Amino acid sequence: MGQLLKWLAGMLILASLACLALASWTYARSEAYLRSFERPPPFQLPIPDDEVTRARGDHLVRTRGCRGCHGDDLNGQFMWGAASAPGLPQLARGSPADFEAALRHGIGADGRALYSMPSMGFLRLRDADVAAIIAYLRSEPVIDRELPRRSLPWAIRWDLARGRDMAMPAVMNRVPPLRLEGEDSPLSRGEYFAMTTCNECHGLTLQGDSAFGDEAAPSLAVVAGYDEKAFEQLLRTGKALGDRELPRMSRVARRRFATMTDAEIDDLYAFLRQWPARTTD
Ligand code: HEC
Numbered sequence: 001m002g003q004l005l006k007w008l009a010g011m012l013i014l015a016s017l018a019c020l021a022l023a024s025w026t027y028a029r030s031e032a033y034l035r036s037f038e039r040p041p042p043f044q045l046p047i048p049d050d051e052v053t054r055a056r057g058d059h060l061v062r063t064r065g066c067r068g069c070h071g072d073d074l075n076g077q078f079m080w081g082a083a084s085a086p087g088l089p090q091l092a093r094g095s096p097a098d099f100e101a102a103l104r105h106g107i108g109a110d111g112r113a114l115y116s117m118p119s120m121g122f123l124r125l126r127d128a129d130v131a132a133i134i135a136y137l138r139s140e141p142v143i144d145r146e147l148p149r150r151s152l153p154w155a156i157r158w159d160l161a162r163g164r165d166m167a168m169p170a171v172m173n174r175v176p177p178l179r180l181e182g183e184d185s186p187l188s189r190g191e192y193f194a195m196t197t198c199n200e201c202h203g204l205t206l207q208g209d210s211a212f213g214d215e216a217a218p219s220l221a222v223v224a225g226y227d228e229k230a231f232e233q234l235l236r237t238g239k240a241l242g243d244r245e246l247p248r249m250s251r252v253a254r255r256r257f258a259t260m261t262d263a264e265i266d267d268l269y270a271f272l273r274q275w276p277a278r279t280t281d
């Protein structure tokens with residue numbers, strides 16, 4: 001009996017040591033991975049402080065959906081698992097370089113790669129638009145709010161440690177360049193809108209190839225079935241072709257796209273109508 005107890009205790013100690021070793025390995029490997037991404041060169045543009053720029057920032061924050069995660073008042077909220085979206089008015093009052101590194105590159109202020117922040121949808125935002133977003137957020141009130149500390153769950157660390165999952169900067173390596181960069185035309189403006197907002201859910205190339213999010217958003221080739229009036233109705237009211245209420249898109253449209261300008265809708269429609277043909281050239 002005594003022998004058996006000793007043997008059991010021995011096994012228990014061995015098992016705990018093995019668990020501890022595995023946990024340390026997982027933590028060390030995932031931390032090294034998160035720290036393996038280079039910080040971008042610091043954002044240099046001065047942040048304007050005028051009404052027109054702030055209004056542009058307001059429009060960008062709405063259409064790019066920051067409130068969906070950072071809260072209706074933008075001051076942060078707890079989301080899922082261990083994802084906690086911080087307060088943006090406070091961050092905007094800090095270093096523009098830190099803010100931009102997170103927004104466009106998925107690198108946190110502490111230099112570690114972000115995991116849940118969908119920076120792949122914002123990589124192509126222009127410098128002036130980044131500055132406008134910061135300018136607007138600086139004019140929004142800071143609300144002191146206790147948020148749970150951010151920490152990655154073990155299951156995610158385990159996958160990151162073994163190369164089975166990616167942090168945001170790795171996802172971003174797959175974001176294609178804008179084809180019409182440098183052009184100023186309805187198509188290039190439509191592409192800019194699509195590739196800095198619709199690509200958050202409809203895939204990095206808009207083909208429904210989303211590397212992010214669990215709900216399937218279709219390839220935007222579906223827009224071929226929409227005439228311009230139906231497309232406008234979807235964006236402004238959330239009602240899809242045939243007056244359908246969609247599980248997710250309808251709410252997204254009402255929250256984010258109802259305030260799109262007529263010109264933005266025209267440009268986006270023009271771009272999406274010819275886009276499927278261009279992907280095969
Ligand atoms: C899908 C949810 C989601 C959306 C949409 C989103 N964020 Fe975030 N954001 C997060 C989460 C979660 C974090 C915390 C870091 C993490 O877990 O990846 C974060 C972190 C940040 C950070 C700070 C990073 C740091 O720690 O230094 C900034 C700045 C930021 N977001 C700006 C924005 C802006 C601006 C927008 C809109 C253009 C936006 N976010 C849209 C979820 C989101």
Ligand code: HEC
Nearest residue numbers: 197198200201215216217218240241246247248249250252
């Ligand atoms: C936050 C995620 C999200 C964003 C951003 C988003 N969509 Fe969607 N969209 C979806 C999902 C998910 C569906 C599939 C239907 C559903 O579950 O609501 C969808 C469906 C659609 C459909 C198919 C409608 C039909 O007839 O069935 C169209 C068209 C569409 N989206 C256009 C757009 C355009 C254009 C943009 C950018 C301006 C955009 N979406 C941005 C999530 C999104």
